Amino acid sequence: MKHFEHVTAQSYEAAAQALTSYKHAQPMAGGTDLMGVLKERILPDYPEAVVNLKEIPDSSYIIDEGDHVAIGAMTKLCDLEQSPLLSGGLKAVAQAAHSVASPIIRNTATIGGNLCQDVRCWYYRYPNSVGGRLMCARKGGQECFAIQGRNQYHSVMGGMKAGKTPCTLECPAGTDIPAYMEKIRENDWDGAAQIIMRVNPMPMLTARVCPHNCQSACNQCQHGDPVSIHSVERALGDYILEHRDKFYQAPASLTGKKAGIVGGGPAGLTAAYFLRKAGHEVTIYEKMEEAGGVLMYGIPEYRLPKHYVRDLIKALESMGILFKTNTEIGKDMTLDEVKSANDTVFLDTGAWKQPILGIDGENLTQFGLNFLVEVKKFMSRQIGKEVLVCGGGNVAMDVALTAVRLGAEKVKLVCLEQREDMPASAEEIARAEEEGVEIVNGWGLKKVIADEDGTIRGLESMRCVSVFDDQGHFSPSYSHETQVFSSDCIILATGQKVDTDFLGSRYKDQLKNAKGLIEVGEHKDTRAPGIYAGGDAASGPSVAIKAIRDGGIAARSMSSYMGFPIEAAKAEDSFLKFDEEKVSVKKAAVETDTPVGERCLDKEDSVSLTPDQARDEAGRCMNCGCYSVNASDMANVMVALGATIKTTKHQFKAEEFFSSMHAVDLLEPGELVTEVCIPKWEGYRTGYSKLRVRDSIDFAITALAYAYKEKDGRIEDVRLAAGGIAPIPVRLTQAEQVLKGQEKSRALAVKAFEKATETAVPMKENHYKLQEIKTQMIRSLEL
């Protein structure tokens, strides 16, 4: 075994002290579980020290406390199975202890250790020495291998989240993607809408423009195509827009507070939505004729038809958000005027300014973003024959494709970066090439070659040898090699800058940072109290979904600032479910694309999935989490018998303690279980049934802990908890309801079983577990 330090604690306090004095230390009771974990190096974190709890005086006891029996955490299982105190109503405790492993193990294993043991899933426990440990979701890795692998001993009730899924982590807004996918599988589109709109009020727009990094993190990439998340999102976004009356409702009550939003881009609109939802009066000051920012003016119609943006604005207006368009702050109104008209202000003025590169003839070129804004003007006149687009980002791609569709004979794109380093998404690059854009990598701008009358002849470029310096900062270096690209129209899409002039000199000094951006803190607060900022103006040019995240954070901060904190929406706590058939489909369903020849400037390039297609695609989502089952037999009995788990710091009801997949996760550093107290259940017939392959050593395939109060064949009261069916012990309250007050019979037990497993979702290889639960339910009645 790999070395660790070893401390034998003489008290729980000393143990806590020892445990917290190391970065990573592990308490050891009997050690029968932990020694295997350490020997096989199952977990990526190996403890620096092991703290032995066995020698703590007075930690092993079974005491009658009147209405309950108290058991010390270091009490060995062999002592529990034989204790005269664990009879009558507590027979289930002795039976469960007796069912654990083998006598050799029970001579060492303790009740405290049993309650805190780690999971026995064969993927989780896969030994590191045999080809490396498996990093499953539960270990902070990727997926649950049971979803598409062998799963005969896994959960039949669904899984549990093991932290945030990779897709959610990739999404700047932290969208709970698997949760809305699950609702769509259930055909509950309203439920799905509510989940996505917790963080993003405009999925119909983001689905169309987002680079969807969520998809590159999708665990289905290990098996085939990633889930086409954006396609499902798009169908959901379309649904939301179709039923906008339902999803963009005016608040039921008003707070009387006012928020002013400067700039109606994605961040501003998002902040407006959440602030309005919270009951504030919201005014958006928009410089342009219409709100929407880059989504309205910078993204070409074929990628994002403007009617979607307009419909969203209409929906937001219907909530009571006021839009003051054609109102430019710094010109038509000052920021001070906005501030005095509102209680808080949010700045979302974007990054629209052309950067000055300082090359000869720069004034003859066009600015990419302006080109996109003014594309309508170009539609009526001739674009150059040989268009040269400079830049390697998504704006450059949009510009290049727009130029192609405007009828340019030849469109060439040059950029500093090599192909694999281009900031544009691979899909966008592929699309540009598909439509004939020629991409030339590794060239920087030197000067524009033009006739004296200003007619452009071409661009002289220099070879770019590296784009970033050693520290990773943008600092291109060039060789002496030059090349001339012939062109009669040069469009620069080499980034956009933030213009802070609108702030006026006083605010500019206060709010602007060295990078030329508006400085914001973690809560999107600026240096001026009551003024918040987000989107590109605060972070430089970036993607819409990041601006949406900013808008959400700012709305919460602003509402709190005005005295109305917004409560975070709570995620549902039911078990995770997936579609056992569709999850193994390797090919993703994506939007139907218009053939290259038919693509144009004023119609969307692709057609959304139908709701049924989207549901099928959502079926491919694995709903990543942990689908293992709880290992501890004693835990099942504790839940059934309503025990209390005492630690050095807290007391937990058993159901609460075992609501976490690994109960110790609930504990503070150094906190240790010290005692369990079990009510005596006098007059109850209790027991523990455990089914497994071999009658010793094996963990439960399914287990049932039960307590019945019966009179003349009638069940007066009952408590049931099942093990081996879910990642945690499951109290079968619905079955209890069926049984209570009824005459005992086989038919009744079957009815209780059916109720208990109503929401069961067995996996491919473990449907048999349901039959086992049924058998245990019948046997527990002792008919």
Added chain:
Amino acid sequence: MSRDLTLHINGDTYEFTIGRRLGQIPESETLLETLRERIGLTGSKMSCGQGACGCCAVLMDGKAVASCITLTAECQGKEIVTIEGLGNPETGELDPIQEAFLEHNAFQCGFCTPGIIIAVKSLLNANPNPTEAEIKEALSGNYCRCISHFQVIEAVKSILKGGEAG
């Protein structure tokens, strides 16, 4: 920092220090490793290494435990008895359980036998007159690949009160 460790094994006392230096017992060493590789008591066998097969069973304060998942560092003050310690060291006489196993050919390859005998000893320490069901239960953590179980049960039954060995 090293600390002293005194082990009582088969009636003998062994003085060690715990530490990482040559000759010291590292904190992570298992009792089975100490027995086999330091003291030369190779009767206890290493098989599954997880406490599941019973081949490494030794008596700790009279009860069978899996020495492969026991840290030597935690054995201070415990009475350890291995298969080598069951017989009488002076007369060389075997334990009645060992005699019964020989008598009944209660093994084939013999690899698991030391663990099984220790488990029987543990059972009889607590319960001198077990039923057949209790014997089977007590041996449920000892696996034998040669299927010696039938003879094992016969051998154990033979030494109980009223059995053939009296």
